[in-house]
Amino acid sequence: MRVGIVDYAPWTRTEGGRPSGIEVELLKGFAEELGAEASFFSGTTPELLEAAKQGEVDVLVGGFTSTSPGVSEGKEAGVTGAYLTTRFVVGVPPGAPAFDDLSGREIAVERIDGTAALLKEEGAVPVPVDDLSAAEMPVAAYPWQLAAWGFEPTGVELPEEEHVMAVPLGENGWLVELERFLREHRGEAEELLREEAP
């Protein structure tokens, strides 16, 4: 089983030539179930979409969601249903005042990505920081992360993100097989996320 992988922690990591991350672990399990060996090829989304079109890779992962440009439209590759739904909430450092309106506020994020875009849509200003848990301003993170870092949840939630994987177009049987596996391992995906994003 050939897996195209776009680096996007914590879902996929390619550093040091050894792929890891939630989606990598899931697909290793899938390959095992099929009695196959998963081999990983890292690249950019356009490169790997092209490879999928040529039938050079069987699965494409990279923290894609149901709104990821290029993938989610289902024009270049077939997209699985959501195998995991996540949602960021906004929390404030201990002692800082809570709020319920994001407009004009600076919110710390790990990087400028889909989450940052969601924040911008709500009128907030995303600020990338190296370590969210040490940020001295409001942060967007998973609820359990806020709890672990001692941040107070504000009750402001970002829209849900539906995580998906991609397969070459028209591979219907293969797509259904992958979807079935992912459905059966939904709990595992959630556990992996909590491990990867403690």
Place this chain on the structure above:
Amino acid sequence: MRRTGSAELPPGLKQTMTKARRLEWLTIAYLVSAVVLLALVLGSSQAMKAAWAEDLLSLIPPIAFLLAARFNSRPPTERFPYGFHRTVSIAYLCSALALLVMGAYLLVESIVKLVTAEYPTINSVEIFGQTVWLGWLMLPALAWSGLPAVFLGRAKMPLAEKLHDKVLYADAKMNKADWLTAGAAMVGVVGIGFGLWWADAAAAALISLDIAKDGASNLRRTVADLMDQAPTTVDEDDEDPLRGKLAAMLRDLDWVEEVDLRLREEGQVYFGEALMVPSDETNITAKIEDALERARGLDWRIHELALTPVRELPETDERTG
């Protein structure tokens, strides 16, 4: 001039009309259920999209019929001295155009998909803990969108003929042919299931062609009606024999020498005028009134007729009296 009253249909047909109305309401309810069901399992199949569009568009004729049934028999007003019969034709023109444009659009889209070899990809869904390919769920939905329609169409067809209603007729005809659409879409979906990527787009092209064909033939008919074509029978484009019968009846009156009759359709009923060359002009008003009475007695569809006595018929006319 007699003004159009509300009692347009003879008593015997009132019941038929009530039945037709009820069937059209049933059709709307049924089509809404089919449209919702298909939308739930739409996926990314082009054939499904075409079948869905067709069901959505088939809502227009029953709605046009019911609207027409309401407005049709409104008495004429100062502003609309000929009554409101044309509302049907106008509603129908719009629906025919919608069918034609939608059919053409879907046809082009399907052909593009065939040419660019776009592989349809259909997901699975989870039902009672089981992963089921959405394609298999499309089949019963398509069956529901195709089979009951046939029975509705069969039930409406004879009513349309009795009521001389072309909207109802075209609607019944489309319903009757609906199983073809559903069948084609089912073949397309099963084709995808067996790895034939082109089956989907090919089925979609076929369905779009059928939609466009319905649109084109309906358009031809309504335009002809709006052009005041001579009345035709509902089922075929043949000239309605009633015109000949009426002309013959007028000509056979003992005071009439020659007749030039023209009729046009407005909705279900006919309007027209006849030029008559009398052989005996005495008491002409009473004679004309008697002729009018006889004409109306001939058939309920003869709705408004103007009879004009003239010395001679216009010569350059190709119509035959």
